[in-house]
Amino acid sequence: MSFVLIAFLIFPLLHSPFIFAKLDTVYYQIVSDNALLYRSQKLLETDAYFILPPTYFVRLNYEVDDTTIAVCYLDFEGFVKRTDVKKVYSIPQKPYLENVNFEPNSVANLVIRSRPNTQSDYLGVIPFSATDITYYGTILGETVYNELSSEWYYCRYSSPEQGIITGYVYAPLTSDLSPILPNTEVVALEPIQPTNAELTLSPELQSPSNIVLIVLLTIPALFIIYLMLKSNKNKHTKSLRSKFKKANHLTLRAPPDDELDF
Numbered sequence: 001m002s003f004v005l006i007a008f009l010i011f012p013l014l015h016s017p018f019i020f021a022k023l024d025t026v027y028y029q030i031v032s033d034n035a036l037l038y039r040s041q042k043l044l045e046t047d048a049y050f051i052l053p054p055t056y057f058v059r060l061n062y063e064v065d066d067t068t069i070a071v072c073y074l075d076f077e078g079f080v081k082r083t084d085v086k087k088v089y090s091i092p093q094k095p096y097l098e099n100v101n102f103e104p105n106s107v108a109n110l111v112i113r114s115r116p117n118t119q120s121d122y123l124g125v126i127p128f129s130a131t132d133i134t135y136y137g138t139i140l141g142e143t144v145y146n147e148l149s150s151e152w153y154y155c156r157y158s159s160p161e162q163g164i165i166t167g168y169v170y171a172p173l174t175s176d177l178s179p180i181l182p183n184t185e186v187v188a189l190e191p192i193q194p195t196n197a198e199l200t201l202s203p204e205l206q207s208p209s210n211i212v213l214i215v216l217l218t219i220p221a222l223f224i225i226y227l228m229l230k231s232n233k234n235k236h237t238k239s240l241r242s243k244f245k246k247a248n249h250l251t252l253r254a255p256p257d258d259e260l261d262f
Helices: 001-012 209-254
Strands: 021-022 027-030 034-037 050-053 057-063 068-073 076-081 083-088 101-104 112-113 123-127 133-140 150-161 163-170 197-200
Touching: 050 076, 123 163
Parallel strands: 050 133
Antiparallel strands: 021 197, 027 057, 027 083, 034 050, 034 076, 057 068, 068 076, 101 133, 112 123, 112 163, 133 150, 150 163
């Protein structure tokens, strides 16, 4: 019975999603400088979110066909061409480009639109004094001014008056875009041979703080096991003592009067 209880305590720890993770989450690294995140399986350039940053990753959602896969990038679900990405065999710790911001160029307010052109729907406005506008990516669209570029930024802006707005702003009217550095994270480019029923320590748990957490979760279980074993040992010892006392009592008791021989 003790071994059953011990297994009951240890098994959830060994199979807990907080400690071990199966490599059933698949990532693809972006290898093309012009990899678009499309909104639909038609893969129309006029219906794409933005250009995905090279060296970063997308997470596989499902397989579409030999040329297309459905993926997730940050909070967006879309489609990419297989030729623009390459499958990796480990889980990147920082798969997405994050914490990139920009500001208006302090000349005029920025209009946010639903598509990268001035004929698309008006979604809101970013005042020229705004800061920390979240940048997601760049895409080519309408050239609003002939002497300027055709780049538009896909971004998010939040204000108490307008709430959260996600859309496009004309890039030449912005400034102070954060540096976009390549992802230098090392990932496995070939399949990893499973060593223990395809279980591996999740990369998110390999930091010192998470290792301490694992130890803290394990210690109480080991202590409970110790108490259970000690309790069973004490019960066994008491049982032996009881049997020993009973045997001594039967051996040392006085014989009946009719068994006395004078």
